[in-house]
Amino acid sequence: MTFNLNNPSRERAERQLRYLARRPESVLVLTETASSAGCDLLERRFTAAGYSVTFPRPEQRGERGAMIVSRLETRPLETGVTYLPHRAVGVTVDSDEGPVDVIGLYVPSRDATEVKTERKRNFLQECRHRLLDGEGDAMRLVLGDFNVLEPGHVPRYRFFSPFEYEFYNWFGAAGYEDAFRHLHPEELDYSWVGRTGDGYRYDHAHVSGRLADRLTACSYVHEPRTMPDRLTDHSALAVGLAITATQPLQVSDPHHEPEPVPALF
Known part of the structure; x- marks a missing residue:
């Protein structure tokens, strides 16, 4: 599952932790992280509970990953x-059919300024040139908050540029399938x-060709965004695959891990 944290405060991170600990997904790609108290809490508590945590911290103040x-x-x-590498995080897990690569992306957002536009353009270009493709026997997922839309997105927004649609199209050319569109062609x-009520499909999951036939589910999970005391401003995206993991970890509930008590002396 990919879940945009929206760089939480410590209090909101506690609530996110409670929610995420109850989710059934084995692997979580958490986007819009930062070197902050909230993300520190999530990293520390998941690690203490026995989870495997991969978190390359953004070094620049205000940067996200x-x-x-x-x-x-x-x-x-x-x-x-290599450009903004903390926004492209990868791990490999083992399954009964071989290794499965999971790559989490948090693509920079932009506005109309040249600086932010070039920053996003450079990151997307780097991803197209550097990311592993989905051809052949590879079992690979690339998921996260891409901050781009599919070319046929409904509604159509005029302010997206060709280079942003080119990034979405790169996945198809590189042997990937849009997991949501594979299962829901017209939805x-x-x-x-x-704020105006207009919707954007920013969060995506793309699977290599070999994994496309093993897709059992791909759907948006709106609860984190729509619940009264909402956890984030994005809906999550959950993906189900008909493969069996071979190296599960013994984990405990990270929400109930006690925080260390500061020493008085």
Whole structure:
């Protein structure tokens, strides 16, 4: 499952932790992370509970990235992305059919300024040139908050540029399938909704060709965004695959891990 944390405060991170600990997914791609008290809490508590946590911290103040939290044993996976590498995080897990690569992306957002536009353009170009493809026998998922839309998105928004649609199209050319579209060719659903009520399908999951036939589910989970005391401004995206993990970890409930008591002396 990919879940945009929206760089939580410590209090909101506690609530997110309670929610995420109850989710059935084995691997969580958490986006919009930062070097902050809230993300520190999530990393610390998941690690203390026995989860595998991969969190390359953004070094620049105000910068955002991604974290992968897993109930399965993981190995580091080099994504090859060297520009804003904390926004492209990879791990490998083992299954009964071989290794499965999981790559989490948090693509920069932009406005109309040249600086932010070039920053996003450069990151997307780096991903297209560096990320592993989905051809052949590879079992690979790339998921996260891409901050781009599919070219046929309904409604159509004029302010997206060709380079953003090109990034979405790259996945098809590289042997990937849009997991949501593979199972729901005509459905309109959104992971972020603006103040005017307009919806955007920003959060995506793309699977390599070999995994497309093993897709059992791919759907948006709106509860974190729509609940009265909402956890984040994005809906999550959950993906189900008909494969069996072979290296599960013994984990406890991270929400009930006690916080260390500060020493008085």
